[in-house]
Amino acid sequence: MSDPTSGSLVTTPPPEQPGIVADTAPVDAGLPKAKRDKPRGLLGDAWYDLRRKPLFWISAGFITLFVLIAAFPFLFTSGSPTSGSLSRSLEGPGSSGWFGYDIQGQDIYSRVIYGARASILVAVSATLGTVLLGGLVGVIAGFRGGWVDALLSRIADVFFGIPFVLGAIVILFSLNPRGAGSNEWKIMGLVILALVMLTWPVAMRIMRSSVLAAKQADYVVAARAMGASNTRIIFKHLIPNCLAPVLVYSTILVGAYIGAEATLSFLGVGLQSPVVSWGVMISDSQQYIRVAPYWLLFPSAFLVTAVLSFVMLGEAVREALDPKLR
């Protein structure tokens, strides 16, 4: 690893950028199209395995449904999530409102449907952020080694040492103090920021250890012997080969983040009331649990189903990608 060339690792020169993007693109798109190339790669193999798993299809079906609900909530309900009429306050489930009405007389079914968007948006963006940031830092740390690795690992340790819920509360309170009226998008952005800040070290460690293992592999040595630059080795060889563990982690992470977002909203530091989300609904319902248990039940059921689908998908992907389990 000579220093002059490895400098390009941190600041990639712009002209090379399109080439790199084009190189990595087939890897990302490799899952659905893997059949095209005859000798299957790791991802192709995984896809071949996945297709035979009922667990995969069930969870994928649920996830598609949730994504559809999040993208087009008006297809699933004609009601409005925020208009309520007090005459229907705390009316139980019935023919007019399938899931009943809350204290404001708002339709719980519409709210559950519209609540999917905030939860899934936050979870997916936070996962993308975590994987990109953690993955990037992990590749740099694993590839460079030496003092760069030591420094980056210690920085990761600093963030890793903060207890998750506590850290998120502190971050959200500091960046968005009580009473400061702020819009929905800003709060969502802050929740995403808090989640990414506290979890990226995990993605970084996973990536770093895979890179450390792959760096010694023959194909990397061969590539280097043939004069490949560091950038090429990283993007063409290391990243595609080290992607699997992070990929598995990220699927499970989406589920975990849906739960985390709900927890933060529940504690009153995440999304707040005019925003509709499952966590906000559960938090609102807690004082009325004795008179209106359905108010707690339906958002919780949606929340648990969503988390479960992503955890199951992660499970299926892990089994497909882990050669030990074949």
Next chain:
Amino acid sequence: MGRYVLRRLLQLIPVFFGTTLLIYWLVWSVPGDPFAGKCGERACPDSYIQFMTEKYHLDDPLPVQYIYYMGHLLTGDFGQTFGGRDISEIISQAYPNTLKLALVGLTIEAIIGLTAGILTGLRRNGFLDNLVLVSTLFLLAIPTFVSGFLLQFILGVQIGIINPTVSADAPFSELIVPGFVLASVSMAYVARLTRTSIAENSRSDYVRTAVAKGLPQRRVVGVHLLRNSLIPVITFLGTDLGALMGGAIVTEGIFSINGIGREVYRAIVTKESATVVGIVVVLVMVYLLMNLLVDLLYAALDPRIRYE
């Protein structure tokens, strides 16, 4: 080994300072007047503001404040709240309850998780195995606050076999359900970790040798298989104790346990920055020390691992 311990301890120092600096900066940089609402409806008298500003070095830049704070902390002085109460007193009152809760949780997690993991790891693909796999998936998917609420409502309010809230001194018997809730997610991890570890090791050469030389099943499993398979599980349990204490804030809120999580939440809401920093520092310290301990334990338990 001695050199390894030394190196780990040295690594701990920058991480400790980094984490506390980060928390300190986040907590104290909250925008707004720190004295707003501290003296009832009136504005605070100038003499009070002056006294407090001097006491907390509020006029200095944050890094300087942090150095002052650390200087006091290293002599065991956690400082005082704006009301003049010693923070070390708050911590020493609340901490035992949280520790008890975390220990109850850890015990439940270890007993249920290990039993489920061992049983399913030894007999894979049976009915029990699938049952445990499905139930761990559910445990992983249900956030703590949902399971806490449901259990509190069903067991505490509807059936009435537990107290819905825990009394002030938090006796162990009342902590069982909160402990279960707190540990539910980790329990699923322990079960799965144990199962995978046993399943992997039961195909290993040393187990085959032990069976081939005619050892009774009980000895093969009890001595050879379990001892080696439980190493990752024990390390997980070790790190989890720190994580449980940090994560207890939700459980403590639901069951109104007088613990550190509730104190820190109250402190955040009332902007008692010094209390927040103090409690987080303690939690971080425990977490880092548990991690160190686990790493050392790893070496002691697994003779294949040698730290040079």
